[in-house]
Amino acid sequence: MKARTGPPDGVRGPPAPQGVSKQDIREHIWDYLESRNLADFPRPVHHRIPNFKGSYLACHNIQDLDAFANAREVKVDPDKPLEGVRLLALQSKKTLLVPTPRLRTGLFNKITPPPGATKDILRRCATSEGVRSHSLPVGLESRVQVDVVVVGSVAVSEKGWRIGKGEGYADLEYAMMVSMGAVHRGTPVVTIVHDCQVKDIPDTLVEDHDITVDYILTPTRVIVTGCERPQPSGIMWSKISHEMMEKIPILRSLRRREEQAGKDVALQEGPRHIPLLGSQHVAPPGGIRRHQEPQGGTRGAPQREDPLLAAATVSVGNLPFDARVSDLKRALRELRQAPLQLTWQGPRRPALLRYQDPASAQQAISYLQGLRLGANTLTVALARQQRDR
Structure with missing residues (x-):
């Protein structure tokens, strides 16, 4: 089979720059x-x-x-x-x-x-x-x-x-x-x-x-393509980190199987970023934290909102009626999104995701656009913007 005729002019887009990653x-x-x-x-x-x-x-x-x-x-x-x-x-x-x-x-x-x-x-x-x-x-x-x-x-x-x-x-x-x-x-x-x-x-x-x-x-x-380069011949254990082994149970099972077969299954030594699993937006130790009362605050007392804090908080709305906090946590983990704090207010009200700074919150919004839970496409925006509407 031969490649078909190329696409119309302009569809390919400009060539990628040279000397790139x-x-x-x-x-x-x-x-x-x-x-x-x-x-x-x-x-x-x-x-x-x-x-x-x-x-x-x-x-x-x-x-x-x-x-x-x-x-x-x-x-x-x-x-x-x-x-x-x-x-x-x-x-x-x-x-x-x-x-x-x-x-x-x-x-x-x-x-x-x-x-x-x-x-x-x-x-x-x-x-x-x-x-x-x-x-x-x-x-x-x-x-x-x-x-x-x-x-x-x-x-x-x-x-x-x-x-x-x-x-x-x-x-x-x-x-x-x-x-x-x-x-x-x-x-x-x-x-x-x-x-x-x-x-x-x-x-x-x-x-x-x-x-x-x-x-x-x-x-x-x-x-x-006619590509003749051989595909990977199996798992390269020397590029697998201990952290990756903890996250992927089936890897542990495969490692035991190959170890019993006499193969070298020594893991990667020390921390090293490799493209086998991305390291961006990884949850902090202990995962997403639930909302806690502010230290020194009085429950129910009126609080003056910190504008910087509001600009670093993302509101996630249109949650399904039967949604649970675990559903949202799972969806966030799948997108490698780890807010500093998650405030769950029930499915009838938006969940609030607290980030380190406004820039991190804006980046999270771009990642979460189009996120779905069940049949619902969630609404995602800065919490401050939601209130200003």
Whole structure:
């Protein structure tokens, strides 16, 4: 199969600057998608695998791949722009496996639509909410043989080099699948992006643990990369921190299994930032703190509001009627958002997130836009602005 004709002029976007880092390329792509209004919900796309206008059209191009047509089990990441592929897999009655968020409860969930599911129900099953509601966990002992791996990307090159959002979960998931025997050297890897996300990526930015892609699907093209660089051959334990082991229980199970097989499973020595898991916006020790009475204050006494404090407080409203504080905490953890303090006022009133300073609060607002709990899209704004309305 050959690559289709390139996109119309102007769709590719300007070339990425030379001598850049992975983060430089990410910021370049995110800014371009937003500035040209190519981004789609959830927005802003910064710090995400970006959803883009035309993602369903790009997803439908996977039907041109024999690898997908012949596949029985497909692993598709939970990112929004891959929703169309998840739907096609369900409609084709393939086994659909979706990684669990941040690998907290295992590696995969198997999506299990209800018997006699209509197209509308399958469409809901393909969403992130449907993945949570209509799935069963797949354990290490399950006999899984993934035929196609579909991953999200922030940027990808026609040579097959891929850049994710910087947390490294796709790379780690692939390495774990290798360790489980769920994929092999010839398992094709597909990514789905907007045409402007196809960029030249310097070879020097590709690291040993990075997965590469065999096919790139855009709204206008099917690109066969012909990448011959071998995929990671398993988990590189020397790059796994003790902190990561604590956060991901399935890693501990895989480590014990490989240790019993006589493999070297020595972990990373000392703190070191690596792209296998991001370190930004990590919760402080003990996690999110609940609201406490001010020291020296009198309960119920009128207090003069500190304008700086108000400017560093984010109000999160439109909570579902049956929402609990644990639901909001979980959603914040999934987005790597850790306020200094969380004040829960019940589902009928906004929750208040206290940050270190106004700049941190504004950054949190950009991360939390489009956040959903159940069927509700939450409203997120500075608490001061909410009161001024």
